[in-house]
Amino acid sequence: MADTDATILLVDDDEPTRLTMRRWLTQLNVQVHILEAEDGEQALASVKAHCQATTHPRSLLVLLDLNMPVMDGLTFLEHKAHLPRAYQEAMTVVVMSSSPSEAELEKARSLATEIKRKPLDVHQLLKLIRDYLPDAAVA
Template sequence: MSHVLPTILLVDDDAPTRYLMQRALRRLQVRAQVLEAEDGAQALAAVQAHCRASDQPSSLLVLLDLNMPVMDGLEFLEHQVHLPQICRQVTAVIVVTGTPDPKEQARARALAVDLVPKPLGPDGVAELLRRYLPVALSA
């Protein structure tokens, strides 16, 4: 029986940040497809493609930066709530931000599942996976 792997989408315009998260995921030996996006527009396209790929899309964990060019994290969150119900059911968006702006944080909290501070080290990544995508950690 083939089991569809969950997907983790790393959304950050900073390539070194994406690299460090990829490295943490490799160390954790996650069983998941890992995708990257440099801005909210790429991320939204990736989420839409993920949801269109199957009648029963696999779980999707989005680790989202707020401050990005083209479309920022808040804009992504505002668009994401308009995706089809099946897509929203399998998608958990975690905002990973260094933004100290309380207004932005409050808006992000209202639209995302969780908000965690940057930088997110291997322990932080492991904790998020245990909480929101435990199937990616199972052997």
């Protein structure tokens, strides 16, 4: 992998979904660091560790499922709003959801950068990378 500061955090309690996205990123030869979390609590810890790793937080694309145990995606988004400004500015959050209620979608729209329906396909994933981590997209 080329030396890059771009990172993607895959937040989904479904291991097959994370595995599929990791495979796609490898097949596309996307130059990113990949982090994973099974719930919002793990994701918050990953975000904090990622942003504290350098003086200036590096670009972070968070692909966030809404429906997860321990801490769901909406609760993660609410906690994100209380992180230091530099962390928030480094982070782009794209919500991925299969069938939330309209109320959940509206709340997510107000707190996230973009909403995508699950399942994503490889072309949608590549477009997100090109849009939010352009230096990482090589395919």
